[in-house]
Amino acid sequence: MSAQKLPGSVLLAPSPAEVKYDLMYFIKGAAAGGICCSITHGALCPVDVVKTRVQLDPIKYNSGLVGGMRQIVAEEGAMALTTGLGATAFGYFVQGWFKFGGVELFKVKAVEVLGEEKAWDNKTNIYLGAAAAAEFVADIFLCPLEAVRIRSVSDPEFCDGLADGFAKILKTEGVGGFYSGFLPILAKQIPYTMAKFAVQGEVADMIYASMGKTPKDLPSSTNVGISLGSGVVAGVAAAVISHPADTLLSKINKAGAGGEGSMMKRLMTIASETGIVSLCTVGLLPRCVMIGTLTAGQFGIFDTVMGALGASKFHFHDPKEAH
Numbered sequence: 001m002s003a004q005k006l007p008g009s010v011l012l013a014p015s016p017a018e019v020k021y022d023l024m025y026f027i028k029g030a031a032a033g034g035i036c037c038s039i040t041h042g043a044l045c046p047v048d049v050v051k052t053r054v055q056l057d058p059i060k061y062n063s064g065l066v067g068g069m070r071q072i073v074a075e076e077g078a079m080a081l082t083t084g085l086g087a088t089a090f091g092y093f094v095q096g097w098f099k100f101g102g103v104e105l106f107k108v109k110a111v112e113v114l115g116e117e118k119a120w121d122n123k124t125n126i127y128l129g130a131a132a133a134a135e136f137v138a139d140i141f142l143c144p145l146e147a148v149r150i151r152s153v154s155d156p157e158f159c160d161g162l163a164d165g166f167a168k169i170l171k172t173e174g175v176g177g178f179y180s181g182f183l184p185i186l187a188k189q190i191p192y193t194m195a196k197f198a199v200q201g202e203v204a205d206m207i208y209a210s211m212g213k214t215p216k217d218l219p220s221s222t223n224v225g226i227s228l229g230s231g232v233v234a235g236v237a238a239a240v241i242s243h244p245a246d247t248l249l250s251k252i253n254k255a256g257a258g259g260e261g262s263m264m265k266r267l268m269t270i271a272s273e274t275g276i277v278s279l280c281t282v283g284l285l286p287r288c289v290m291i292g293t294l295t296a297g298q299f300g301i302f303d304t305v306m307g308a309l310g311a312s313k314f315h316f317h318d319p320k321e322a323h
Contacts, residue, residue, distance in 0.1 A: 021108045021314065026101055028309040033100020036301035038093035040294045045088050046081035047290040052153045054283040055250040065286040076156060084149035086162040091145025095138040100302060102134025103127075103197055108314055116319045123316045127198040135193040136186065143185050144178035150250055181249045184267065188245035192238045196295055200227075200234035205316075215315050220307050227299035235295025239288045244279040246287065 041048070050068040054061045061068045072080050110126045111119040119126060148165035151158050159165035169177040207226050208214060215223050251270045260266075271279060306313055 020311075025311055026105050026108075028306060028311045029104040029313070030097045030101025032302045032305035032309065032311075034093040034097035035305050036100070036298040037096025038089045039301060040297040041092040042085060042089040043297075044290050044294055045083075045085045047286055048088065049081050049083055049153050051283050051286045051290060052150060052250050054286065055247045056154050058278070058282050065289065068286075080156060083156055084152045087145045087149035087152065087165065090162060091142050091149065094145070095142040096298075098138035098141060099131075099134050099193060102137055103130045104314055106130030106133055107316075111314075111316075116317060120316055120318050124198055124202065126316075127201050128194045131193045131197040132190050135190050139182070139185050139189050142189075143182050146185060146249070147178050147181060150181070154250075183264070184245050184249040188242045188249055191245070192242035192291075195238040195241050196234045198234075199237045200230045200295070200299060201316075203230035203233050214317070214321075215312070220303070224300050224303050227303050228296045231296035231299040232292050234299075235292035236288050238295065239291035240284070243281075243284050243287055244276075247274065247279050247282065 046069060047065065050061070050065055050072065053072065054068060061071060063071060069081065107126060107130050110130065114122065114126075144166070145162075147169060148159070148162060151169065152165055159168055173180075204226050207230065211218075218226075248267055248270060251274070274282075303313060
């Protein structure tokens with residue numbers, strides 16, 4: 001928004017909010033989100049390979065995270081731990097673009113609509129709503145890439161890479177094959193993202209409050225450290241909440257899983273065969289390790305990249321306190 005000239009030649013400058021949270025801010029937030037998600041998910045690809053194998057075949061892979069890695073390397077070679085890396089890195093760049101960028105957009109717009117005081121009083125609800133809306137959009141783009149990744153991890157002979165996997169699924173199953181796991185991915189990702197952003201925001205606010213400081217009062221290194229610490233807590237909470245749906249997502253993308261019929265019928269069959277205890281616990285420890293590390297890394301990298309791009313993440317502000 002440019003400055004406006006009013007009658008009497010008075011020059012009215014745009015408000016700080018209008019300058020700071022413009023289109024370029026949201027593009028920077030989306031880019032930082034894409035980068036942080038791509039890096040963290042790509043780096044943890046070996047853990048995700050083991051987790052997915054454990055979920056798909058818990059009888060064969062029953063020796064935990066480290067034992068599972070050793071077993072895969074012994075049977076298939078070290079490169080097997082990078083299976084699906086291309087789909088993972090690209091898929092989560094796209095997802096991170098829409099997720100982090102979307103959360104920033106929805107947060108800022110909520111404050112503009114509600115006003116600073118009401119937004120502060122309802123910040124947890126705003127976190128939850130912004131995360132849910134942003135994740136829904138992100139999952140539309142992520143689901144096809146997750147289908148290729150899971151198929152390649154469950155069957156290393158399935159494809160030679162991302163493009164080959166796309167072509168094979170499209171040829172054999174059509175467009176619907178890319179979205180066979182759409183409901184489980186929504187059930188997994190939306191609660192996960194809601195918990196991730198709400199818990200991280202609340203824990204970070206508690207840390208700042210205990211210090212009697214705001215983000216602008218502290219150096220960027222301290223803010224990144226707070227993002228990392230609060231991210232670990234948020235990641236573990238999000239992993240526990242989303243784990244049953246994550247297991248279903250892994251299983252339904254395995255060829256023939258759940259038998260014939262609609263997606264809901266197949267999901268019910270898989271859930272019945274697996275059992276609620278197994279859905280909630282099998283592979284949970286490696287997932288907590290993975291998601292706790294991943295989430296901390298995402299928030300730390302996001303803040304770092306935003307700073308490098310000349311922006312800083314939006315934080316809710318208590319209007320009763322001085323800016």
